[in-house]
Amino acid sequence: MYESPKGSMDQAIKNFCLAKKRHYANPELFGFPKRKKYKSRRSYYIENDKAKVVDEFHVRLPLIKKPVRLAEPIKQECLAGKINNFVVSRGTNDKWYISISYTFEDDNVGYGTAENGIVGIDMGIKTLMQLSTGEVVDNAKVFNRQAKRLKHYQRMMSRRKYNSVHYKDVKKTFNKVNTYIRNFRKDLIHKATTEIVRHNMVVAIEDLNVKGMESNHRLASSITDCGLGMIRRFFEYKSAKYGTLLLKVGRFFPSSKKCSGCGHVKEELSLSEREYVCEECGLAIDRDVNASVNILAEALFSELNKRFNTDIARRKFTPADLAALSTDLSVRGQLAEVDAHGLLTRNGRAAMVDDFFNRLWNQVAHATINCI
Numbered sequence: 213m214y215e216s217p218k219g220s221m222d223q224a225i226k227n228f229c230l231a232k233k234r235h236y237a238n239p240e241l242f243g244f245p246k247r248k249k250y251k252s253r254r255s256y257y258i259e260n261d262k263a264k265v266v267d268e269f270h271v272r273l274p275l276i277k278k279p280v281r282l283a284e285p286i287k288q289e290c291l292a293g294k295i296n297n298f299v300v301s302r303g304t305n306d307k308w309y310i311s312i313s314y315t316f317e318d319d320n321v322g323y324g325t326a327e328n329g330i331v332g333i334d335m336g337i338k339t340l341m342q343l344s345t346g347e348v349v350d351n352a353k354v355f356n357r358q359a360k361r362l363k364h365y366q367r368m369m370s371r372r373k374y375n376s377v378h379y380k381d382v383k384k385t386f387n388k389v390n391t392y393i394r395n396f397r398k399d400l401i402h403k404a405t406t407e408i409v410r411h412n413m414v415v416a417i418e419d420l421n422v423k424g425m426e427s428n429h430r431l432a433s434s435i436t437d438c439g440l441g442m443i444r445r446f447f448e449y450k451s452a453k454y455g456t457l458l459l460k461v462g463r464f465f466p467s468s469k470k471c472s473g474c475g476h477v478k479e480e481l482s483l484s485e486r487e488y489v490c491e492e493c494g495l496a497i498d499r500d501v502n503a504s505v506n507i508l509a510e511a512l513f514s515e516l517n518k519r520f521n522t523d524i525a526r527r528k529f530t531p532a533d534l535a536a537l538s539t540d541l542s543v544r545g546q547l548a549e550v551d552a553h554g555l556l557t558r559n560g561r562a563a564m565v566d567d568f569f570n571r572l573w574n575q576v577a578h579a580t581i582n583c584i
Contacts, residue, residue: 216256217274223257224248255301263298265291271310273300282310289316305391306384322555323410324454328542328564330414332508332535334467334500335443337434338486341404342500344508344535349404354396355437361389397439405446409456413542413564416511417447418467419460455561459511467503467510471495472532509534516576519569525576541571 231245264272268286270279293316300310332344341349365386372379408415422441426432451458461467469478471488473495481488488502489495509531516525525534550556556564 215275217258217262219259219262220256253301253303255299258298258300260295260297265295265312271298271312273298273310280310286312289318290314292316303391304387306388320557320559322550322557324456324556324558324561325410326550326554326556326560327411327413328568329412330416330508330512330538330542330568331408331412332416332504332506332511333408333418334503334507335418335420335438335440336500337431337438339500340400340438341408341443342504343408344501344504345539346501351438352396352400353434353437354393355433358389358393362386365389397437398442401439401442401446405443405450409447409450409454412456413561413568414457414459414511415447415451416459416461416508417444418465418507419463420444421463453558455556455558455565457515457562457565459515461507461510461514465507465510467506468499470502470506470531472497472502472505472509472535473530475530505535506531508538512538512572515569516573520573528576528579537575538568538572541575542568 228245231242234242235244258274262274265286266272266279268288268291269282271282271286272279290312293314296313296315298310298312300308302308329345334342336342337351339348340351343349365382368382369379369386372382420440422435422444425435425440428435447458450456466477468488469481470476471478471490471493473490474493476490476492478491486499488497488499509529512534513523513526517523529537550560
């Protein structure tokens, strides 16, 4: 006990008490707390007065004489904010990580670029994200590329005595490959979602039932490899951070079966049909591009109905026409003011969103054509 920081043992007791309170308050949702196993993620808690951030690359931890050098620099917001606590943990790849919890007042900090684009996103397996602007985020399929290696190490572990020295050596290598897959996928999604949110003021996505999709045993592995649930979570918290408006389309909306040119909905559409051909208007378009345009238009229809309490836009415009009108208005929109670093503030991005929908409503209200 004397070889470990005092706060780590105190925090374990606090966590146990909090888990018991949650269990007794709602037994159906929270089970009785279980003892942390030796095989689980090893970590310990450090109070804010027991450790110190020396600079952006060094942290002084208790019971360690020299400051620990970090592989990545600490964010400036953390250095300027109030540090709450530290958590040191050991990953499955035998690397050590430190998590720093801090409080930073950033009500109106500049994050995004002064661009006012709008985009609809169709998530899938062939292409990870198909944007309504025509851009594509390719699916790396990192798990499929590493599947043979994982299978090889699993076979080696099955032929060794459980928990023996040779078994642990193979499992260590197996965990490193799994960590590589997880980090590769997370890095790809982080970069793609950040780029989209920073450069667009309105982002429309589908509210997919990922768990239900994974019940298909033929596509479960490929769907899991895409990280669709992770993409949605990243879009949710990054949109709040950058001031971007995130719109979600219902999971039962037929984005792939609906024609973006005339609004006709097909009864059947197989996965092998990569090109959408409409029987009514004769439109031939890529399946994913058609779905992304429909997602953007449906999100705009719903948002206009929510803001102005009328569904006149849906009666006047087809999905393609509304998407084209919205893109044209966003391009011709006035750029908001940026801070000293050339970044757009969160409040500035929110003002751009409100101005865009007001201009879009003026165009919709004064339109006299009826395309549908």
